Each structure stands twice: as structure tokens, then as C-alpha cells.
Amino acid sequence: MTVSELTTSAQDYLKMIWSATEWSETPITVSAMADRLGVKPSTVSDGIRRLSKQGLVTHAPYGSIELTAAGREHAVQMVRRHRLLETFLVEVVGYGWDEVHDEAEILEHAVSDRLIRRIDEKLGHPTRDPHGDPIPSANGHPHTPQGSPLTSVSPDRTVTITRISDADPEMLRYFTELGLAPDTRLTVVAHRPYADVTTIRLSDRDVDLGPSAAEAIWVIAS
Known part of the structure; x- marks a missing residue:
């Protein structure tokens, strides 16, 4: 068959x-x-x-x-x-x-x-x-597959996005607005578990990501 x-x-x-x-x-x-x-x-x-x-x-x-x-x-x-x-x-x-x-x-x-x-x-x-x-x-x-969840990366580490989940088209459009896509480099600033926020730094600004957004991103060390 x-x-x-x-x-x-x-x-x-x-x-x-x-x-x-x-x-x-x-x-x-x-x-x-x-x-x-x-x-x-x-x-x-x-x-x-x-x-x-x-x-x-x-x-x-x-x-x-x-x-x-x-x-x-x-x-x-x-x-x-x-x-x-x-x-x-x-x-x-x-x-x-x-x-x-x-x-x-x-x-x-x-x-x-x-x-x-x-x-x-x-x-x-x-x-x-x-x-x-x-x-x-x-x-x-x-x-x-290569990479680790963004949520598992320690603060102050610079990483490169290797994969973004395609489960939610609205979230992909949100990531497009932020400039997040495979091969984008970013630095993890902080994880705030009690606020359910992961802060990342792109080249020109800091961005706060909620849990569903942060969990959709996989990264590798830059």
C-alpha cells in the first residue's frame, strides 16, 4: 500500500x-x-x-x-x-x-x-x-529538529529563531508585525513567571511576549 x-x-x-x-x-x-x-x-x-x-x-x-x-x-x-x-x-x-x-x-x-x-x-x-x-x-x-523552546533559555543569552509554530495564523501575523521569523536574532532579557511574560530584545527595542507566543518559538544558540 x-x-x-x-x-x-x-x-x-x-x-x-x-x-x-x-x-x-x-x-x-x-x-x-x-x-x-x-x-x-x-x-x-x-x-x-x-x-x-x-x-x-x-x-x-x-x-x-x-x-x-x-x-x-x-x-x-x-x-x-x-x-x-x-x-x-x-x-x-x-x-x-x-x-x-x-x-x-x-x-x-x-x-x-x-x-x-x-x-x-x-x-x-x-x-x-x-x-x-x-x-x-x-x-x-x-x-x-534543532532548537530549544524560547521559554527554556536563560536570560542574557543571544539566540537565533529556528522554528515558529504554525498552529495559529493570527499569532504568525503578530510575529510578522514584531519582525520575528526563522533566522531572527534576539536576546532573552528576562522570564517573569508570575506575570506570564518573557521579555526579549531585538536590535532596536524590547518586546514582552505572553506565554502562548513565547512557547511557539524555538531557538538555537547564536
Whole structure:
């Protein structure tokens, strides 16, 4: 079975399961998947059972969901499709980085492997998408994400943004206004846990970030 032979929901489930542990060590659960998809847990449970029968996942009752080797292969292919499409939409079509996630969610199920190869060639084989998420290689090898959450960086350290979560388009637009994007350099001034504020210094000003904004940013040492 190829990834194109899977149903749209199966493709979505596998991609979500894999992506959940790319930047976190916590495997995803049925309830968490249901929350993200906006469906009932019973609907997700039915889908997971079908994937289990196909040998693509393992799932202990009320426990986390794990991909099998075959499931992981299909999931990585879907992640590659999604991130190449996002990159193509930004670099070639002219979309904003806050506009591409939903478009790529639709297109990734319709494009052929041949078109994905052509897009990859057209873009010069990019290694990350507009948000900094690594793009798996053509042979299905996922590149290891680099970076640490901004919230974990000690004050007075200068760092470079390596990735910004694309979960919230409004937040991406906010970051655009602030001048925050992958490759932006900044200095962590202070974490104020009781005020839920992280203060960063850009080249010309200090900026206070709330918890959701600070948690969306991953950085590496400059």
C-alpha cells in the first residue's frame, strides 16, 4: 500500500501522530487528536482501530498511539508533502506564511508523487518550510529538529529563531508585525513567571511576549 491509497482521514491521522512527537517527547492520545480535529473521541478511536488493523499503528486502550515502521513511512511522506507545498506557496505563489497551512492541508491529499518531486526540484531541495519545520528528504529520512523552546533559555543569552509554530495564523501575523521569523536574532532579557511574560530584545527595542507566543518559538544558540 502506498500513501496515496490511504483515505484522507488515515493520512491526516498518521501525519498528526508523527508530528506530535517531532518537537515533544509526549505521544499523542485519542482525546488530544479529537480536540485538534474537532471530532468526537469515538470517531478517532474508530479510525485508530482501522489503522491498527492495517498494521500502521499500535494503541493500548486509554494509552498513547505509536506508529509502526510502515505507519511512520507513510506519515513522513505526508509531512514531506505538506511542508514542500507550504514552501512552494510562499516562495513561488506569493502566499504569506500565515496563509499556507490550511491550503497545504487540502492540496497534500490531491497531489501526485511526481508533482511533489517537481516541486522539490523547482525549490532547490529545501530542508525546511517557511516556519522552520524540517522537510523530510525524498528517501523518507526525517531531518532532526534543532532548537530549544524560547521559554527554556536563560536570560542574557543571544539566540537565533529556528522554528515558529504554525498552529495559529493570527499569532504568525503578530510575529510578522514584531519582525520575528526563522533566522531572527534576539536576546532573552528576562522570564517573569508570575506575570506570564518573557521579555526579549531585538536590535532596536524590547518586546514582552505572553506565554502562548513565547512557547511557539524555538531557538538555537547564536
